[in-house]
Amino acid sequence: MKISVSMYSVHKVVQTEGWSPVDFVHFAKSIQADGVELLDIYWKDKEKEIPEVLKEVKEQGLVVSAYDVTNNFVVESEEERMQQVEKVKDGIRVAKQLGTNIVRTFCGDLSGDLTYEDGQEWIVDGLKKAAEFAEQEEVYLAIENHGLLAGRSEQVEEIIAKVGSPFVKSTFDTGNFLLVHQDPKQSFDRLKKEIVHVHFKDFRKKDPSEDVNGFRSMKGEELIGTIPGDGQVDLGYVVNGLNENGYDGWLSIEYEGVEDPKEANLECVNRLKKLLS
Template sequence: MKLGVSMWSIVHEYQKGDIDVEKFIDLMHQNNVEGIELLDYFWKDKEKELPMVVEKIKKYNMEVACYSISNDFVMPDEKEREKQIEYVKQGINDAVKIGADKLRVFSGNTKEGVTYEEGLSWIIESFKEVVKYGEQKDIILVLENHGLFAGKSQQVKEIIEKVASPNLRATLDTGNFFLVGEKPEEAVENIKEYVHHVHFKDFKRSVAGKGYKGLNDVYYEGCILGQGDVEMRKIVEILKEAGYEGYLAIEYEGPDPQIEGLIKSIEYVKKLLGR
């Protein structure tokens, strides 16, 4: 397995104006990270920055572990769903330009008046459309376990199996499973054959009102990897046994200062991988 980092790990630093895409790549190079996950959220001027990113990654002999967008297919209005389909297709185009071979995608968010069955049907229908484009461009769409339509491992599995394309696989987010009442290691075991990307994240149980609210009003907050409740080592063992050789892309969501917490998380994963 390879060491990666998602730029989402330093989102607070970006929002404060202390770091941008170029500085993030420099920081990851300094910490001997093999691959980076970039998100469309962080572009200030995509047309100007994208060629610079391609050049810098080549200079540092790094890889783009994944490119990520935040689509939402749970749209009652058909025209709005069509816009989301076009958004994903643009994400596929950008992934090609940036040298990624996979695109992280979402299913969609709950909406008032929309039943689970309705939302799921739109998600599956939309994915059947966009995977065709992914197949043409040689890009794997990797669906993250996120939200209530695809938060549980079985939900992700169902969507992948109903779309039935080798170009739709899973992004495994090790922390998010807690928010839907699943033990991460059990969820990984359930979905291991479809994993094509990993968000390596650690969460710990929190007090009411602090962090992310999960099912049954249980709260979790992010932390330095190895210091929370996720069985990180066990998950690596399951993935290894399943033959996964891709990236463990750290997604640090612990408290500020984020860069400090991220670097400690990088050191933890290096030791876990025997680096």
């Protein structure tokens, strides 16, 4: 297994210091990551920046581990849903340019009076349409357990099964299961055969004395992103399970805590190296 870092791990720095994807590649090399996970939300001029990123990645001896698309299939308009399908297809094209065969995808989230049944039907339909192109290009659409609709392992499992494509699999986010009150170990056991990409993440419960904003769980509990190993996720269990299952893909750090992102991501890399040694 190899260590990657997601550009979202330094989201605060991107905002405050105006980092470009090239700046991020420099940072990933400085903390001794093996690869970089890039996101569609950070391009300013995609056509111009992609060649620049590829040049920098090569010079730094890194690779692009995955490309993330911020799609949402849970919208009531069929026209809008088709736009989301095209967004995923564009992500597949960009991934091919970047040299990765992993596109992290979202499903969508519930809002208003929509039901889980409504949302799931639209998600499955959208993924089926996008999967036709993914199969042609041999690129995996790796669903992240994210949000209230597809945040639980059984929901991800059911959606993958209903789409029925060998190129629609799981981005296993180790921390997000806590936001839907599910044990990450049990979630891993359910999804381990579907995993083609991993987000290495952890959360802890917020101390009442802390003056920081965290993430609200489905039951209203507030969790704080933390350096992996300082929270509630048994990351050793996941890493050992991946080894036992023959997983040889990427472990991509996605830090969402309140500490300095540069220092936190360096510590994340160091801890993950220890787990893998």
